[in-house]
Every structure is written in C-alpha cells, then in structure tokens.
Amino acid sequence: MSEESQSAHTGTIITSKAELTIDDLCSVCGLPRDKIVTYVAEGIIEPQGDAVVEWRFSQTTVVELHRAKRLERDLGLNEAGIALAFDLLSQIDDLKRRLAHFEQDDHKRLPTDVL
DSSP: OOOTTTOOOOOOOOOOOOOBOHHHHEEEEEOOOOHHHHHHHHTSSOSSSSSSOOBBOOOOHHHHHHHHHHHHHHHHHHHHHHHHHHHHHHHHHHHHHHHHHHHHHHHSSTTTTOO
16 A cells, blocks of 8 residues: 555544433533533433432543533524524534435435436
8 A cells, every 4th residue: 555545533532321421411511510510401412310419521522511601602693592503503403414314215216218
C-alpha cells in the first residue's frame, strides 16, 4: 500500500453507557452543579438513578450539554427554551428519517424506466 492510501483516524468514541457522575459533567462541561440539576428538572438531559448522588450520565450527555450551552449563549434561550428547542430538533430528525424511509420505499415501487 502506498503512503497516501494509509491513514490513521483518531478520536473519541462516544457511548450511551451511563458512567459519568454529576461531578464529572461539571468538570467536563464547565457548568455548576445547580445548572445541571436544572437541566435535569427541565428534561434537557436524563440521568439514570433516583437521587442526585446516584445519577449517572452517558457520554452523549456531554454533547447535549455543549449544545444547550450554545443555545443559551448564542440565542439567549433559558432552560425552558432549550428544552423546547431540543424537542423540536428531535421531531425534525424523526421526520427526516421517516421521509427518507418513505422515499426509499417509493423508489423500490417505481418502474426502473421512471428512475
């Protein structure tokens, strides 16, 4: 193989396994504990566990928190606005997936001379 065809990719694999504590999130995301508690109360992020000391979060929560921080900083949204934006973005993603599925089914049903 030539040197051009060899490449190494580095990065972090983000999992949905709940392994981060609230203190881990505070440290990684630069947010105070009470802000994370508020995000949980608003449904922006969802921990596993009942009590705050038992809460565990997945690594995907870090991505969601960075997105929430951007919405707050760039658009001036409060926690309720962030929760609404997350819900609407999730609905848009779902609709895009459904549309892609229907479009794929339509192509399968059309005669090949139409495509």
